[in-house]
Amino acid sequence: MLVKVFFFALIAVIVQAKIPQKNFDIAPNIVNGSSTTIQEFPFMASLQWEFNSTTWLHYCGGTIINEFWVLTAAHCLYGDVTEGNQVEYGMTVISHESRGENIALYEQIIWHEKYDPYTLINDIGLIKTKTAMSVGLFEYKVKLALPSDYFMTGTPAIVAGWGRVATGLPISVTLQKAAYQIFSSRDCAELHEPGSVFYNNICGGQIGGPLLVDGVQVGIVSWSIKPCTVPPYPGVFTSIGPYINWIMDNTMLNMKMRMFLQVRD
Numbered sequence: 001m002l003v004k005v006f007f008f009a010l011i012a013v014i015v016q017a018k019i020p021q022k023n024f025d026i027a028p029n030i031v032n033g034s035s036t037t038i039q040e041f042p043f044m045a046s047l048q049w050e051f052n053s054t055t056w057l058h059y060c061g062g063t064i065i066n067e068f069w070v071l072t073a074a075h076c077l078y079g080d081v082t083e084g085n086q087v088e089y090g091m092t093v094i095s096h097e098s099r100g101e102n103i104a105l106y107e108q109i110i111w112h113e114k115y116d117p118y119t120l121i122n123d124i125g126l127i128k129t130k131t132a133m134s135v136g137l138f139e140y141k142v143k144l145a146l147p148s149d150y151f152m153t154g155t156p157a158i159v160a161g162w163g164r165v166a167t168g169l170p171i172s173v174t175l176q177k178a179a180y181q182i183f184s185s186r187d188c189a190e191l192h193e194p195g196s197v198f199y200n201n202i203c204g205g206q207i208g209g210p211l212l213v214d215g216v217q218v219g220i221v222s223w224s225i226k227p228c229t230v231p232p233y234p235g236v237f238t239s240i241g242p243y244i245n246w247i248m249d250n251t252m253l254n255m256k257m258r259m260f261l262q263v264r265d
Helices: 185-191 241-251
Strands: 044-050 056-066 069-072 085-089 103-111 125-129 156-164 171-183 201-204 211-213 216-225 235-239
Touching: 044 069, 044 156, 056 085, 056 156, 056 241, 069 216, 125 241, 171 185, 235 241
Parallel strands: none
Antiparallel strands: 044 056, 044 085, 056 069, 069 125, 085 103, 103 125, 156 171, 156 211, 171 201, 201 235, 211 216, 216 235
């Protein structure tokens, strides 16, 4: 199967300014993605900030893990506040000109206590919403990888979300997807500057979020080398497996009983 080159970094300029800019690219771009629908990825959520009284702008993507919780990257939340932010969910085309149909305001934001904005290690975060998102018990929730999951170089993967289809163009408000392959952490580290890829990273053909294998979320967008889509540098993701206990501890959700979170079978 032809592997498309795809770059999808879910973060806007307002958040990008908070992160030290080395040779990382974390702008909201999608290159060579194709349009899809929320029915194919019902757990996708758009994180938005209030530009003015009538306009809300997409700045990051996230995945729904519970009626009140969204999983995202720490770099989307670091140093931010709950006021003036919202989650839009259940929509193929996200709204910028109003609060939209399916909206939940932020109540709490959590970024990993050992997140480093310079190295982007432990790049994982959570959002709790003020009101329950109107989603079914399991239909809209993403399945999460287990700590024991390992993905070899060449494993087929999917990325999905919203972003610019090319540098300089507006953000696509229609949900996008693209297929490519995973790089193991070891292989990825060999392609990047020494010390920039960690054991709790997983890599893909280009940056994206979420990173999915067989419908299971295995990674969260973190960073890639500028400019995007230029080989041989794969995008770097936060691997989900090592953080399952962290997610449970901070959400108080009983994943092991499978009451709220879905995990890989």
